[in-house]
Amino acid sequence: MGHTKEQLLDYLKEHGICFESYEHPVVLTVEAQAKHIGHMEGGHSKNLFLKDKKHRLYVVSALTTTNVDLKVLSQRLGLGKGGLRMAPEEALKDVLQVPLGCVTPFALYNESARSVALLLDKGFKAQKCVFFHPLSNDMTISLTTDDLDKFLMSINKEPAYVDLEATVPVGKEQLPDLAVHVPTEVIILSNISQQEVINDIGSLNISDRESEISRLKENANPKPKAITKVNNDKKGTNIVGSTASATNVGNLVNSIIDTTSAAILSEITEDAVKLHGKDLGPIVAGAVRKRLGPELESLMMLLKNAAYTQGFTAGIGSRSLQIN
Incomplete structure (x- = not known):
């Protein structure tokens, strides 16, 4: 919030x-x-x-x-x-x-x-x-x-x-005057549609498309945080391995986002875009579902078991989350 x-x-x-x-x-x-x-x-x-x-x-x-x-x-x-x-x-x-x-x-x-x-x-x-x-x-x-x-x-x-009203020529001999203000960080929203990512990448030229795919893959964390053991902090128990509690909702959500993002981006290759074009969305969705289904089911079972045995609250302020 x-x-x-x-x-x-x-x-x-x-x-x-x-x-x-x-x-x-x-x-x-x-x-x-x-x-x-x-x-x-x-x-x-x-x-x-x-x-x-x-x-x-x-x-x-x-x-x-x-x-x-x-x-x-x-x-x-x-x-x-x-x-x-x-x-x-x-x-x-x-x-x-x-x-x-x-x-x-x-x-x-x-x-x-x-x-x-x-x-x-x-x-x-x-x-x-x-x-x-x-x-x-x-x-x-x-x-x-x-x-x-x-x-x-x-x-x-x-x-x-x-000067937002200035008309500045841009060409081979005249670099974009505001390019220095383009942010260096990319923000991929957790609920951005697969098709929007595909469409955006597909609209780039071939050389830019390949570099953009590589950059997005580097941005995604290919290692699921849910199976990485970390130390506890003052805010509560962080995600740990299957032998300990998995009670930090924020970390679990981030793990799901990171894992899903990595899976999606691994399927979006230049060859795949060329081969399937607009039909790539459903193909990527099916591949990601098949790839992540068992892993996410295990993660949810870990969370459910932790909730039953310990109970937990998460979120911001006094908002609580209860798993039945």
Whole structure:
């Protein structure tokens, strides 16, 4: 679970970051927000949450009056004309961990979002102050860009202000001017569809496709964590071998995700993409089911037995999980 609005505001105060807050009804659009604070002097913002074909994520924050052409921005990032699209709702929930309508630079306060790239409108610098939702769309806060920068630096995020309306030629002799801002980390969502991965990889040219498949395989952990013995920590019992308790739900989930990801990516080869094309999805699904079925059944039985003998709670706060 991500941080709350109250936690963020306390953090700003603790770090000497000055701001003014304005409460209002929940709003989902820039237009709805403007009905409550649009009369205030300063830079009002619109914020986009985007992904590229390699599953890297971006937050683009701009003045509401700035024209952001995604095709041009995509080229300037070195992603080609159609390299950017809106990020899926799952990424909003799992990575930024904010509700719909709450995408702002402050979402990067959540640890899960630290690898998301942030591009800020150069036009913000000319404003007396800038306005953003503080993780919740029932409030807007205003602060200077100096204080915004102070916040970003405090979470180890270098502020990047760019001219989002610039038309910069990109070619063999002119490298993409914003390529330096492309994130180095790839975030593969736990519930991303197999077909989406296949489609995204299939849309690359042959040489890029092979390197992308290799990179994704390296990203996945081929060793199931469920059978690796580790030490216990203060948070509880971690996953251990079959002779001990398997009571850490988070680690078990990560193990399933890692194992499944590795299995899927091992089936997606360049030859397989060429041979099966759009029909590769069902073929990969069948192979992964056959390969992982027995292993996951054993893992679930281990978890079930541990739960029966010890009982356990997991999750965040006071939420508990009971296995019957």
